[in-house]
Amino acid sequence: MSRNRTTSAATIGIIAVAGLFLTGCAGGQSKAEACSIVQTTLEDAQTELTDSVSSFGNDPVAGAEAVTELSETFSEANDKITNEDVKPESTKATEALSGFAEQMEIAAADPDNADQTALTDAITEVQTTFGDLQTVCQG
Template structure:
């Protein structure tokens, strides 16, 4: 009798553990959690970025550093996003901000040799992809 009870408790325990594991897999990352993860990286650097970019012509190196820092932070956050709805938009925004950081880096290295069209297009791409991401997250 004791042996049968132990076996029954063991089987029930196994089902309970399996149920918890399956629940964890099925749930995944919520859309809100994914958006919050991305938002944290942007919020933490927003003031620095605004200040640096507004001084682009007088201190291109600082602007480039600020954008590069934002791009790296956003890339790390994008790597933590697993939500199927948010991940594609986050990856697209990540690609855009990384490209813009590269263009600003070229500008900071030599403002006279920089391609203003590429710089403008990369900034527009960032604006578009981040706007799309904001729409998705709101």
């Protein structure tokens, strides 16, 4: 009888400890998980975005729409990121991409009078923020 109680107590103890470990694991997102969200989102959009943006001169509306779609998709992905190291950088990248999408839409509406400086600044901001995000994910 005593052996059954010891086995039951040990089983309950193991379940309790396992529960604590599982609770601890469920509470936070690893850097690798957060960076995987970023990478997957960008990989999924890369081909379409490259094709659309490269044809911007011939079809500025399609190029602007592609950047806007990427911006929205990346924003949705950013909402899934909770890692405290990755989130600040992914948020900056999201904001920069949104700003670039806005500039692309403005340029598409009136390509002859597009503000090249604003477009260049927006592209530079995207490159900088995504470079910073990449640095965090590689570190």
